[in-house]
Amino acid sequence: MEEVPKSVGAYRHIILAKMKDDVEPEEFEQIMKAFANLPTLIPQIKSLHWGRDESVKNKTQGFTHIVEVTFDSHEDIAIYYDHPAHIKFAWELFPVVEDYLVINYKPTTSVEIPQKNNNNNSSS
């Protein structure tokens, strides 16, 4: 039976990235190894997995890769942001990424509408 990576923790941090066209496979592998190693350095990370887009409908807006990092709380994501190991990794990642976006969310199966609890246009 195929092993499926589990997502644990109540909060998910999703990164979509468009890798530069000229990134060598070896360089990409080094970066993903550094990423895969982050949970050993940052205890707030509960799970981390990634994948390459395989869709065929061309609705990706150019994004080629996705990473999901999970946490127990919104506060733990803030700790992750400021952790030296994350900052070091981000500096390694930056030169090979042409574009990226980030979504943080608390997954729910409920249809209740959550209230706005912050201003997404502010930077804090």
Next chain:
Amino acid sequence: MEEVPKSVGAYRHIILAKMKDDVEPEEFEQIMKAFANLPTLIPQIKSLHWGRDESVKNKTQGFTHIVEVTFDSHEDIAIYYDHPAHIKFAWELFPVVEDYLVINYKPTTSVEIPQKNNNNNSSS
């Protein structure tokens, strides 16, 4: 203990959406109810959850909501695309969405680099 929605199945279908500013909460709730009901109509769906972006770094590129739908196989995603219940839902969703993107991926924790297996610029 807080219940955390589980993601099951080897393949994930991620939708990021920017909702139009003038969507009324009641209208949004109706749409999410229709979305949450899809697993009862389309047996290929193994889990479905969603959330509203809560990030504070303003790297969302305008996307406000995320939905994750999971499947056992890439082929099951194709069945979902063409399922009448999905097409009906898409027609209900379309008028309230300003922008969206889709990523399909097979999550892995491995650092092995998957080979390109299709041309993402083609529509098939």
